[in-house]
Amino acid sequence: MTARRPHETVPALEVLEPGLQTTVQDHPGRVGLQALGFFPAGPADDLAFRAANVLVGNPPGSAALEIPLGQFQAVLLYSGLIAICGAAGSEITLNGEPVEAWEALRVTAGDVLTCGVARGPGFRLYLALSGGIAVPEVFGSRATFLVGELGGFDGRALAKADVLDVEAGGRGRSARRRVPRSLRPSYTDAWEIEVLRGPHADPDHLTTEDYAELLSTPWRVDLNSDRVATRFHPHRFRWARAGGGEAGGHPSNLLDGSYPLGGILAYGDVLSILGPESHTSGGFAVVATVATASLWKVGQLRPGRDTVRLREIDLATAADLQRHAEFLLDPRHMERL
Structure with missing residues (x-):
């Protein structure tokens, strides 16, 4: 049922504040298993999710984090690129300094990323790390299926002190990019x-x-x-x-x-x-x-x-x-x- 981990991974992020229900997801999730009782899981907003991955040089469907309502904090354990896309109104800081969503950010080990409450419009933020989060595949996907308690990080939402790895191959070699404002999705209430x-x-x-x-x-x-x-x-x-x-x-x-x-x-x-x-x-x-x-x-x-x-x-x-x-x-x- 569970495939092996990628051969080479490095610790990339330690959770300091997990937020409401932060999970590891990938896209498109577990397709083709509906007859066995599985909806695909994966991100609720696949557009912001995939955009964050593209910004850091990952394949669009790579495993990344879904953060409903924000209020998330983590310390980075590697050097690479990260990107946050999604809901508006969250004060995002790196080492206490404000940074922008919808663009790639270069990070080094020891940097502290903080996402405040997403006051909206919108509801979910997505955090991608260059290399892609390395958790085991379950039925062909790394997506968390909370109802079935499988996939993602031990089949559950993240908790304080959880450490996530990324695949070592693609860490921050891409150029930094930004989604033009004219192409960003429009959020509302x-x-x-x-x-x-x-x-x-x-x-x-x-x-x-x-x-x-x-x-x-x-x-x-x-x-x-x-x-x-x-x-x-x-x-x-x-x-x-x-x-x-x-x-x-x-x-x-x-x-x-x-x-x-x-x-x-x-x-x-x-x-x-x-x-x-x-x-x-x-x-x-x-x-x-x-x-x-x-x-x-x-x-x-x-x-x-x-x-x-x-x-x-x-x-x-x-x-x-x-x-x-x-x-x-x-x-x-x-x-x-």
Whole structure:
């Protein structure tokens, strides 16, 4: 189940303050294992995650840290590059001096990195270290799956005094780069998120009026949202049928089927966007699905504060959004420092 560690690693970081729930993730996580009950895990915001890796010269999917809400501190144990991307409003310092997000920073052993509380907009920060974090692969990925207690650093969130290694091969040999402000994603507290219809939309499950309400309602992000699901405030739809038949009494009930990552699940009167550690199947309607290129927005929704409006797009537009994301992540489009 567990592959060997890379042959050559060096200690790179010791955790002084772990924050709320800092985890090691990689991208795209454990793909292809949904039939075995595994959603992929990986970063909730893959765009900021991959950008941080590209800035330090890593492959975009290399293992790095996801830091929800900030409030993280660590001492560096090696010389190399680091980069932090993601939520705004966090005071980031290196040895007490303010430094910028969205650009590579050169560090040496003994440097102290501090991330203050991310006051927003946005919710999650991502810290990449040149070389990539070296933890064992589990089922082909280094991503932490908290629900299953596997992957990452012993299958758990980081704690004080944890020491992380990086692979020795690629430590800081790249030039320093910065993501131009014009290419950085725009964060807000009132989001528009692109979705595709269904697979259980109108007219078979929702009414036409229901679906119109799905797209026009400003959905409030519930405080109990996490990597499993982003939950919205309750809303009573009309539904196109009286019940779920043999699947159950509520019209949102279905015979068990597979769920997509980013699916908007109707659990009775509560809608949830299925996150990277969600359940892979079940018996409820998926009324819409977040476009892959827009999943990063879900990862930056702040529980208890932000609102969301859903905008329906078609497959061609979804593909265009994906191409735009790849443009941002191309090192040729970044500024050299």
